[in-house]
Amino acid sequence: MNILHVIPSFAPAWRYGGPISAAYGMTRALVRSGHEVTVFTTNLDGAGVLDVPIAKPVDVDGVETWYFPVQWPRWYYYSRELNRQLINHAADFDVVHIHSIFLWPTTAAARACRNAGVPYVSRPAGMLQADHLSTSYLSNARSLTSRLKKQLYLKTVGKSDINGAAALHFTSKSELDSSNPGKYDTRKFVASLGVDLPSVNHTSSDSVLKKQSIRSEKQVILFLSRLDRVKGLDVLAYAMERLLHRDDWVLVVAGEGTSAYRQVLENDFAQRGLTQRVEFTGMVVGEKKWETLSNADIFVLPSYQDSFGVSAVEAMATGLPVVVSDQVGVSDSITSSGAGLVVPLKADALAASIETLLEDKQLQYQMGQSGRVLAEREFSWDAVIDRTIEMYQELLPGHIGETVSEVTP
Numbered sequence: 001m002n003i004l005h006v007i008p009s010f011a012p013a014w015r016y017g018g019p020i021s022a023a024y025g026m027t028r029a030l031v032r033s034g035h036e037v038t039v040f041t042t043n044l045d046g047a048g049v050l051d052v053p054i055a056k057p058v059d060v061d062g063v064e065t066w067y068f069p070v071q072w073p074r075w076y077y078y079s080r081e082l083n084r085q086l087i088n089h090a091a092d093f094d095v096v097h098i099h100s101i102f103l104w105p106t107t108a109a110a111r112a113c114r115n116a117g118v119p120y121v122s123r124p125a126g127m128l129q130a131d132h133l134s135t136s137y138l139s140n141a142r143s144l145t146s147r148l149k150k151q152l153y154l155k156t157v158g159k160s161d162i163n164g165a166a167a168l169h170f171t172s173k174s175e176l177d178s179s180n181p182g183k184y185d186t187r188k189f190v191a192s193l194g195v196d197l198p199s200v201n202h203t204s205s206d207s208v209l210k211k212q213s214i215r216s217e218k219q220v221i222l223f224l225s226r227l228d229r230v231k232g233l234d235v236l237a238y239a240m241e242r243l244l245h246r247d248d249w250v251l252v253v254a255g256e257g258t259s260a261y262r263q264v265l266e267n268d269f270a271q272r273g274l275t276q277r278v279e280f281t282g283m284v285v286g287e288k289k290w291e292t293l294s295n296a297d298i299f300v301l302p303s304y305q306d307s308f309g310v311s312a313v314e315a316m317a318t319g320l321p322v323v324v325s326d327q328v329g330v331s332d333s334i335t336s337s338g339a340g341l342v343v344p345l346k347a348d349a350l351a352a353s354i355e356t357l358l359e360d361k362q363l364q365y366q367m368g369q370s371g372r373v374l375a376e377r378e379f380s381w382d383a384v385i386d387r388t389i390e391m392y393q394e395l396l397p398g399h400i401g402e403t404v405s406e407v408t409p
Contacts, residue, residue: 001392002036002092006109007099008077010041010067011060013050014285015256017226018310019125022171022193023099026388027063029194029381033389038093039065040086042079042105055081078104086112095392096120097169101127101161102153110161119166119395121189126307128179131230131327162186166395169388172329175307189391194381195313198290218250219358222296222320224284225303225311227257232302232325233265238347239302239354241272249277249358254292256283293318297364298357302343302350303328313379316340316371321364323353333378339371 009016011024023039030037039060043049052058052067059065068082082105090096090112098109101124113120126132133150154162162168167187170176176190221240225231233253240251251274253265262280269278284292293299299315299322308329312322322340324331331342341353357364377383 001094003030004093004096005039006096006105007041008103008105009044010039010065013045015046015283019099021310025194025196025381028061029385031062033385037063039063040082041067042070042077042082043067044070044074044077076104083108090118091116093118095395098122100125101158102150107157107161110164114164121167121169122162122165123169126175126305129175129305129307130178131305167391171308174329191387191391192379192384193308193310194379194384195310195317197317197376197380219248219297221249221251221298221300221354223300224254224292225301227255227262230304232304232345234268235302235345235347235350236300237268237272239350240274242347242351243355244273251278252281253278254281254284293320296320298323298354300354301328302345304345313375317375319368319372321357321367322371333374337370337374338367339374340367
């Protein structure tokens with residue numbers, strides 16, 4: 001098949017977290033499976049732009065990627081050239097996979113596909129979940145504006161984009177269930193994301209954790225994800241305050257967010273007496289990411305809402321026991337496989353689970369080994385990509401009008 005993926009930002013814009021990693025891994029796995037894959041995206045990267053060639057094919061680890069210049073309004077990822085290319089070339093593809101909603105590239109792609117008669121899959125990436133639709137920001141005015149924009153979108157252009165899709169792609173059963181599925185007539189698939197498994201042991205004396213002067217006798221509790229209110233870092237701060245009576249741990253927060261939110265986090269941890277117990281490393285990618293994971297002891301992800309949980313699966317792939325909230329998409333798999341502890345989003349429960357692991361190195365090891373097996377068996381890209389391919393095949397013109405089966409992990 002000849003497949004187009006449209007996503008507002010793409011590698012190497014790693015600051016945007018899981019959605020970028022997911023699209024990057026998915027497209028590479030499709031190429032390995034023998035399909036022709038093209039990515040259309042913008043060059044937006046935070047307050048700046050990526051240092052990449054514009055409006056010409058770029059080989060990104062085997063995936064033909066086209067970056068188009070972003071213009072005002074940047075928050076909407078508007079790109080006139082991207083829109084022109086979609087209009088001219090949507091018909092060249094068998095199926096189009098659109099990542100995210102609420103943004104210009106996704107709306108432009110959906111409209112171009114409808115006009116060209118090309119089936120498209122929309123992956124909301126958690127944005128239809130109730131918690132996302134009511135997301136709060138530091139500013140009350142921004143929170144209200146965001147909610148009104150989303151409501152307006154879903155009643156106007158978003159309604160056409162979603163109802164016009166050949167299918168909606170959810171990455172976990174929990175994401176589907178919390179996205180008000182009965183509201184949309186569009187066919188729905190549940191097809192898991194995957195991760196690129198580390199090929200070697202990345203433990204290194206030159207790791208980010210060692211560079212942060214973290215003493216080797218301390219157990220390292222690691223949070224590695226985008227710095228965003230939805231990730232539950234406020235609850236994590238409360239939980240770690242409850243563990244101050246122990247002197248055998250340090251918390252590492254690895255990730256990037258807005259400077260304003262990072263300052264809020266640092267203040268929050270400081271007010272709880274945690275300044276000497278927490279290290280903010282900034283964003284880590286590539287080999288440094290795997291080294292950071294391999295040099296930790298416990299991974300934690302207390303999200304308010306996480307449609308899948310890419311970083312938790314990456315942690316399991318390196319043999320780390322994980323502690324996640326019950327709002328993380330892969331939480332059921334973690335529970336059933338014994339790969340970690342799943343807790344309600346409450347500071348006391350989170351602190352108790354972390355302390356359970358701090359006190360029991362054998363339990364850490366057992367859960368870490370179970371997680372490694374789970375990641376390799378169920379969440380490597382080579383293990384899951386066939387389900388995505390099956391989804392595409394059922395949406396090709398010969399299948400349109402037939403009953404589409406739900407694809408589950």
